[in-house]
Amino acid sequence: xxxxxxxxxxxxxxxxxxxxxxxxxxxxxxxxxxxxxxxxxxxxxxxxxxxxxxxxxxxxxxxxxxxxxxxxxxxxxxxxxxxxxxxxxxxxxxxxxxxxxxxxxxxxxxxx
Amino acid sequence: xxxxxxxxxxxxxxxxxxxxxxxxxxxxxxxxxxxxxxxxxxxxxxxxxxxxxxxxxxxxxxxxxxxxxxxxxxxxxxxxxxxxxxxxxxxxxxxxxxxxxxxxxxxxxxxxxxxxx
Numbered sequence: 123x124x125x126x127x128x129x130x131x132x133x134x135x136x137x138x139x140x141x142x143x144x145x146x147x148x149x150x151x152x153x154x155x156x157x158x159x160x161x162x163x164x165x166x167x168x169x170x171x172x173x174x175x176x177x178x179x180x181x182x183x184x185x186x187x188x189x190x191x192x193x194x195x196x197x198x199x200x201x202x203x204x205x206x207x208x209x210x211x212x213x214x215x216x217x218x219x220x221x222x223x224x225x226x227x228x229x230x231x232x233x234x
Numbered sequence: 235x236x237x238x239x240x241x242x243x244x245x246x247x248x249x250x251x252x253x254x255x256x257x258x259x260x261x262x263x264x265x266x267x268x269x270x271x272x273x274x275x276x277x278x279x280x281x282x283x284x285x286x287x288x289x290x291x292x293x294x295x296x297x298x299x300x301x302x303x304x305x306x307x308x309x310x311x312x313x314x315x316x317x318x319x320x321x322x323x324x325x326x327x328x329x330x331x332x333x334x335x336x337x338x339x340x341x342x343x344x345x346x347x348x349x350x351x
Binding site: 225 | 238265269274277279282284289290325327338339341342343344345
């Protein structure tokens with residue numbers, strides 16, 4: 123089964139609004155990463171947050187991590203039509219830090 | 235750097251045929267990963283290499299799938315014989331060795347869209 127599961131599966135908003143996506147995972151981790159995938163393209167890394175961090179910012183992105191709840195959220199502020207994409211969380215697992223396990227993804231649609 | 239390069243970008247073949255997908259990782263990266271993405275199963279890790287050595291192939295679905303990495307700049311994923319259920323987008327990704335604790339960022343190629351008729 124998936125290590126990470128995103129919620130919601132799909133999200134539609136208007137330009138200028140904020141978009142929040144959530145990710146839950148099952149096992150202890152060293153870090154959690156968020157990736158973006160435009161239709162027909164490969165995944166692109168957005169941000170990495172380590173297990174000893176609680177919040178991280180990158181431009182219009184804000185990521186939080188709650189290891190006690192095994193959950194993370196990705197907030198995109200002041201969304202743009204160009205933010206339309208699928209967003210995935212990915213975690214390693216504490217016993218094997220070589221590989222990532224990806225969640226199911228949230229499809230974000232931003233209407234102009 | 236050109237990023238991770240995959241070829242072909244699209245492949246249409248008939249059931250029973252051999253399919254070979256190719257990947258050139260980013261120069262200097264010592265991890266290479268092969269993933270498969272479908273609507274039903276999402277993104278699945280098939281196999282990964284470290285310094286050209288296969289480390290974990292537990293995600294390879296069947297003996298029909300095989301992967302090789304003869305050198306640091308080239309890897310192949312082969313399906314023989316192919317079946318319609320193999321239709322998916324196959325991604326290759328590469329990364330550097332861990333810089334500290336946890337897994338490093340992975341850089342994905344554009345993918346190969348495989349259709350088996």
